[in-house]
Amino acid sequence: MPLNEWIGLLFILAAAPFFLAGSVGLLRFPDLYCRLHALTKADNIGLGLLILGLMIQSLSLADFLKLLLIWLLVLLAGSTAAHLVARSALRQGRKPWERR
Amino acid sequence: MRRGKREISIFSGKGLYGALVRLVAFSLLWAVLTQGGGGWIIGVPAVVLATFLSLGLHAPISWRWRPMGVLRFIPYFLWQSLRGGIDVSRRALHPKLPIDPAVVHHTLLLPPGPSQVFFANTINLLPGTLSADLHEGHLTIHMLDAGLEYVMELKRVEERVADLFGVELKRR
Structure with missing residues (x-):
């Protein structure tokens, strides 16, 4: 396997723990708001590393642009969706969990 | 809505210009996603529909990044x-x-x-x-x-x- 594929693989492997942590946060965090933190932030970095790894493996400009675009679109969609879910919950009067 | 002075530009109020900007943007999006590989038989209607849909959802606004x-x-x-x-x-x-x-x-x-x-x-x-x-x-x-x-x-x-x-x- 060429060197760039190995380096790409490292990034892809580095991405996996973030997806895992995002899912663990989704299960362990106490309320909707905290879970949104886990999903948006951890998955954003997970996907970013995954995409970086794939870019390094492919080394083609067309793939590069497409992957970059995918990351940006997911970032925008994820952040916007998190905001809208949180807003809707807040306006419905859902009280955020607090540590006592 | 109050707007900063930089946001008032040739973009604002010109519906046609705004539509054209989005048409070009969606065409580029299609080209990148298909890696310039064509598929324009589906791409052209998709781009046109996306342009109308996005204009219906949100009127053209002007902004720019430095x-x-x-x-x-x-x-x-x-x-x-x-x-x-x-x-x-x-x-x-x-x-x-x-x-x-x-x-x-x-x-x-x-x-x-x-x-x-x-x-x-x-x-x-x-x-x-x-x-x-x-x-x-x-x-x-x-x-x-x-x-x-x-x-x-x-x-x-x-x-x-x-x-x-x-x-x-x-x-x-």
């Missing part, structure tokens, strides 16, 4: 969102679940318009902040840890976004 602002913003954003991902992952995996959430209110210094929306979206990816409501320049933020130094941090992000959009921050 090229130097973009160059300064990208590394800052990447670093901060990496911090955000690591921070929340650590908290999620830690046996004691070290979180202490709180809702805080932040009055934006950015002018109304796209820069405020961009700011609200940006802080969702930064450590510990989630924008939960944006209403007339007041942002409701859910903090994952109330102990974080968020006031200065938010101010810094606002400065970065103002630099990106080339707008002035209001003075408190």
Whole structure:
């Protein structure tokens, strides 16, 4: 396997723990708001590393642009969706969990 | 809506120009996603439909990013969102679940318009902040840890976004 594929693989492997942590946060965090933190932030970095790894493996400009675009679109969609879910919950009067 | 002076440009009020901008943008999107490989029999109707749909959902607005602002913003954003991902992952995996959430209110210094929306979206990816409501320049933020130094941090992000959009921050 060429060197760039190995380096790409490292990034892809580095991405996996973030997806895992995002899912663990989704299960362990106490309320909707905290879970949104886990999903948006951890998955954003997970996907970013995954995409970086794939870019390094492919080394083609067309793939590069497409992957970059995918990351940006997911970032925008994820952040916007998190905001809208949180807003809707807040306006419905859902009280955020607090540590006592 | 009140708008900053930079936002009034050839874009505003010219429906045709706005439609053309989106048509070109969606065509480019298709070209990149298909890697220039064609499929325009489906692509052309999809692009036209997307243009109409997006104009129906949101009237053309004008905004621009300053090229130097973009160059300064990208590394800052990447670093901060990496911090955000690591921070929340650590908290999620830690046996004691070290979180202490709180809702805080932040009055934006950015002018109304796209820069405020961009700011609200940006802080969702930064450590510990989630924008939960944006209403007339007041942002409701859910903090994952109330102990974080968020006031200065938010101010810094606002400065970065103002630099990106080339707008002035209001003075408190």
